[in-house]
Amino acid sequence: MSKQIGDRQTQFKKRAGPLTHRKHDNSLMLSGGRAGAWTPHDLRRTGATMMQLLGVSLDLIDRCQNHVMAGSRVRRAYLHHDYEAEKRDAWERLGVRLDVLLAGDEMDAQLATPD
Numbered sequence: 204m205s206k207q208i209g210d211r212q213t214q215f216k217k218r219a220g221p222l223t224h225r226k227h228d229n230s231l232m233l234s235g236g237r238a239g240a241w242t243p244h245d246l247r248r249t250g251a252t253m254m255q256l257l258g259v260s261l262d263l264i265d266r267c268q269n270h271v272m273a274g275s276r277v278r279r280a281y282l283h284h285d286y287e288a289e290k291r292d293a294w295e296r297l298g299v300r301l302d303v304l305l306a307g308d309e310m311d312a313q314l315a316t317p318d
Contacts, residue, residue, distance in 0.1 A: 204243050215240040253300060259293045267293050 209216065211231035221227045233241060247268060254264050265272065266286050272279065 208243060209240070212240045250297060254293055254297055257293075257296045257300060259296065263289055263293055266290055 207226075208231055210222075210226045211228055213227050214229050214232060214236050229236070231241075251264050251268060254267065255261070259267075262272075263286065267290050
């Protein structure tokens with residue numbers, strides 16, 4: 204995925220020539236290139252930040268991102284709750300927020316952001 208995204212931000216690539224069998228354009232450039240190149244990791248960071256703004260706990264955000272959880276080996280050995288329902292709720296809240304933003308209605312976007 205990183206290569207696919209990078210191939211669509213050629214303005215930031217220092218290549219001697221086009222690579223064969225690859226797309227070469229700037230179709231995924233954001234802000235006309237003023238913000239620089241972006242990567243899939245930036246999407247993870249943005250999603251995590253949005254979840255935080257929506258009131259999702261930091262521990263749950265870590266679980267949604269499949270981070271290794273801190274704590275002793277004993278704790279990791281004994282505590283096996285998978286937080287499936289909680290993660291589903293966090294992802295649903297993020298999805299609703301993204302839907303509002305993509306709809307482009309600024310008033311709805313303001314209402315969908317908790318104070």
